[in-house]
Amino acid sequence: MSSVEAGSPPTAPSLRWIRWFVVSLAMAVAVHYLEFKGFFAGAEGLVANSYLTIANATSNESNIRTVAIDDSDFRDYFGMKSPLDPARVVQLVEGVHMAMPKIVGVDILTESSDYHEQHGSPDLRVRLATLGRGMRTVWAAPAEVKERPALAFRAWLLRGEHDESLLAAGTVLGRQAEEIDSRLWGVPVFPLDRDRVVRRLPRRWHDQADRKHKTFAGAVADRYCAHSSSCDSKKRGKSEGDIFISYNSTVSRTPDYFVRNLFDCEWEQAGDGSRRCRAWTWKANSEAMKDLNEKIVLIGGTFGASRDFFDTAEGERTSGLIVNAHAVQAELRGPFISELSPPVTLWLDILVGFSIAYLFGPSSHRHIGRILRPVPRLGQWFRTQADRTGWRVAGSIILAVVVGLLSYPLLGLLDILWFSWIGMVLVGVSWHLVSETRHMRLEH
Amino acid sequence: MVHRPRAGANWTINDEPLKDQRLKHGDRIEAREHGDLELSCRRPNVKDEEVFMYSCRSQTCRARVCEPTGEGMDVRRAGVIRGLMDWWSARVTRQPVLPVIAAVRAGGNAADAVLLQDARGVHWGPALSRVLEGRSCFRLASLPEGPSSRVATFTLDWDRSVDPEGILRVPNVFPGLFALEKGTAGANGSCNRDPDAFAAWVLIVPSADFARVGAEFSEQRKSIAALEQSGLSLGAAANIRHAGLAYLAQSFPPK
Numbered sequence: 001m002s003s004v005e006a007g008s009p010p011t012a013p014s015l016r017w018i019r020w021f022v023v024s025l026a027m028a029v030a031v032h033y034l035e036f037k038g039f040f041a042g043a044e045g046l047v048a049n050s051y052l053t054i055a056n057a058t059s060n061e062s063n064i065r066t067v068a069i070d071d072s073d074f075r076d077y078f079g080m081k082s083p084l085d086p087a088r089v090v091q092l093v094e095g096v097h098m099a100m101p102k103i104v105g106v107d108i109l110t111e112s113s114d115y116h117e118q119h120g121s122p123d124l125r126v127r128l129a130t131l132g133r134g135m136r137t138v139w140a141a142p143a144e145v146k147e148r149p150a151l152a153f154r155a156w157l158l159r160g161e162h163d164e165s166l167l168a169a170g171t172v173l174g175r176q177a178e179e180i181d182s183r184l185w186g187v188p189v190f191p192l193d194r195d196r197v198v199r200r201l202p203r204r205w206h207d208q209a210d211r212k213h214k215t216f217a218g219a220v221a222d223r224y225c226a227h228s229s230s231c232d233s234k235k236r237g238k239s240e241g242d243i244f245i246s247y248n249s250t251v252s253r254t255p256d257y258f259v260r261n262l263f264d265c266e267w268e269q270a271g272d273g274s275r276r277c278r279a280w281t282w283k284a285n286s287e288a289m290k291d292l293n294e295k296i297v298l299i300g301g302t303f304g305a306s307r308d309f310f311d312t313a314e315g316e317r318t319s320g321l322i323v324n325a326h327a328v329q330a331e332l333r334g335p336f337i338s339e340l341s342p343p344v345t346l347w348l349d350i351l352v353g354f355s356i357a358y359l360f361g362p363s364s365h366r367h368i369g370r371i372l373r374p375v376p377r378l379g380q381w382f383r384t385q386a387d388r389t390g391w392r393v394a395g396s397i398i399l400a401v402v403v404g405l406l407s408y409p410l411l412g413l414l415d416i417l418w419f420s421w422i423g424m425v426l427v428g429v430s431w432h433l434v435s436e437t438r439h440m441r442l443e444h
Numbered sequence: 445m446v447h448r449p450r451a452g453a454n455w456t457i458n459d460e461p462l463k464d465q466r467l468k469h470g471d472r473i474e475a476r477e478h479g480d481l482e483l484s485c486r487r488p489n490v491k492d493e494e495v496f497m498y499s500c501r502s503q504t505c506r507a508r509v510c511e512p513t514g515e516g517m518d519v520r521r522a523g524v525i526r527g528l529m530d531w532w533s534a535r536v537t538r539q540p541v542l543p544v545i546a547a548v549r550a551g552g553n554a555a556d557a558v559l560l561q562d563a564r565g566v567h568w569g570p571a572l573s574r575v576l577e578g579r580s581c582f583r584l585a586s587l588p589e590g591p592s593s594r595v596a597t598f599t600l601d602w603d604r605s606v607d608p609e610g611i612l613r614v615p616n617v618f619p620g621l622f623a624l625e626k627g628t629a630g631a632n633g634s635c636n637r638d639p640d641a642f643a644a645w646v647l648i649v650p651s652a653d654f655a656r657v658g659a660e661f662s663e664q665r666k667s668i669a670a671l672e673q674s675g676l677s678l679g680a681a682a683n684i685r686h687a688g689l690a691y692l693a694q695s696f697p698p699k
Contacts, residue, residue, distance in 0.1 A: 152537050187545065188547045192542070308547060320546030
């Protein structure tokens with residue numbers, strides 16, 4: 001294959017370079033457009049998770065534990081009532097605090113006004129004030145997503161603009177979120193990729209007044225760092241954008257404990273023969289109590305009616321409790337991996353595509369032939385390959401592998417991910433096809 | 445600014461029903477049913493008027509007056525070139541994917557109820573006693589469920605302090621017995637069925653019968669509540685309530 005065809009004048013080198021650049025630019029923009037529209041979201045997610053598995057390989061054991069309300073607990077301890085009874089939620093949180101964990105994160109929305117008003121005896125507000133005094137309980141806050149404008153491809157590609165999450169926090173413990181100490185609540189918000197999978201954790205979210213707020217995972221991590229000397233605050237502060245959540249960390253993929261593991265129940269028989277829990281008591285001196293000591297404990301629901309399940313790299317129905325546990329881990333230990341912005345990846349893709357275009361051009365054969373002169377047999381064989389495409393395709397693949405390997409230092413040193421293999425493969429294949437087609441047409 | 449609506453009653457401008465009010469550039473248009481709206485816009489220092497055509501073909505559509513883009517709303521401008529520009533604009537932009545809130549929902553499900561249907565629409569409030577304020581989508585399926593069951597979806601901005609009755613007209617909904625489920629809003633105004641949601645049974649009755657049927661259902665509920673206090677399980681109580689509603693629904697055969 002050669003761009004110098006019989007019977008046609010040779011193309012000037014400068015025109016060839018311009019043609020290669022234009023084709024590379026067009027291919028890179030086309031691939032970025034497909035990425036903008038979400039065609040590669042799934043594939044990129046798989047690659048991101050693989051990178052993060054490598055990055056997390058040396059992580060120490062997690063100090064995060066999860067306590068879940070599953071379907072059995074929802075039936076026995078909460079009477080299958082949704083919303084969850086505030087008094088029982090508070091009792092659960094108080095019980096977990098008996099194990100003296102570092103921090104308790106409550107991944108249950110507490111919008112009911114019952115949390116704030118007088119409610120039976122003892123007074124719920126007094127109990128919540130006692131919990132709040134220690135500054136060791138963080139509550140999840142609901143939020144309403146506000147209207148956001150459509151994102152233009154040009155702004156995304158050339159200026160690196162991205163979809164903004166504008167939220168309005170709702171009520172926490174029965175009161176407006178702004179009335180509560182901002183260190184004690186956070187919104188467990190996760191942006192969805194175009195394939196509707198949860199992979200990222202925003203470090204901050206914005207309200208309509210453009211004020212930044214912490215997420216639930218960030219608030220839990222902050223509280224933990226305030227009470228623990230083993231927290232690397234400098235590393236945590238590095239990245240401001242979305243970071244990837246690694247689901248291959250040492251956090252358990254299923255809840256560590258359920259409510260029934262932590263509480264003894266005083267059972268009573270219901271009229272229809274079923275049994276329900278009339279009163280709970282904390283299981284003192286249990287193995288669970290010892291395990292929860294000095295840990296970060298997240299409480300949440302995995303019962304069916306909680307509607308708290310999402311598609312993640314773990315699977316199609318990962319509970320929000322587990323997602324938040326991984327998010328807290330990501331906040332504390334990282335890796336704080338974010339993506340390179342589109343303007344940078346565009347030019348990197350053009351560079352790689354340009355390199356592949358060079359391989360498929362005539363000059364590459366001459367230049368590589370010169371390099372191989374010291375190896376006579378190889379050089380002689382290579383001289384016979386001027387019009388062949390096999391070595392060009394092999395060279396493109398080797399280039400792709402080299403770029404992939406070079407990406408790992410970017411990941412390890414600069415905490416950024418760069419995906420160019422899509423652009424490279426498409427540029428190479430398309431260029432090859434275009435060139436082959438021209439070659440065949442001229443032969444005929 | 446002039447408008448020629450072929451829009452339905454569920455179109456609003458800045459949350460007010462669409463009438464002959466004077467509109468301003470940037471006013472918020474919201475449609476909760478199919479329809480079209482044509483607006484003539486004149487900008488300052490521009491000689492000619494621009495005609496904007498808004499078309500809603502899904503459950504919920506939003507746009508702004510005299511702006512060429514919308515959420516779920518098809519917006520075109522009159523004229524070939526303008527139309528092409530709008531087509532191109534749709535290709536080179538993307539609507540944001542709504543983020544998720546990963547926490548145990550306290551929002552609750554719809555409740556069994558008898559609902560009034562009058563000239564203004566269906567009064568959904570009694571079925572939303574456990575649903576917290578906010579925008580929610582619902583799936584309404586005629587009972588008994590089967591191949592001939594009619595399904596409608598609608599979106600409601602529920603705020604009991606503003607409209608405790610929760611009045612909303614849903615097209616092609618007639619008196620009868622339905623299963624009502626709270627769903628998850630999807631793209632283009634769709635309402636995705638939530639596999640974990642509990643369906644409530646609602647009996648929609650016309651105003652002439654509401655007082656009578658409502659009173660009978662109230663009596664049933666008192667009896668069921670007394671049984672619950674003496675130990676009846678939630679599931680059994682729900683079954684009895686559904687049986688009571690099915691009995692009351694005999695007067696309102698499906699259309």
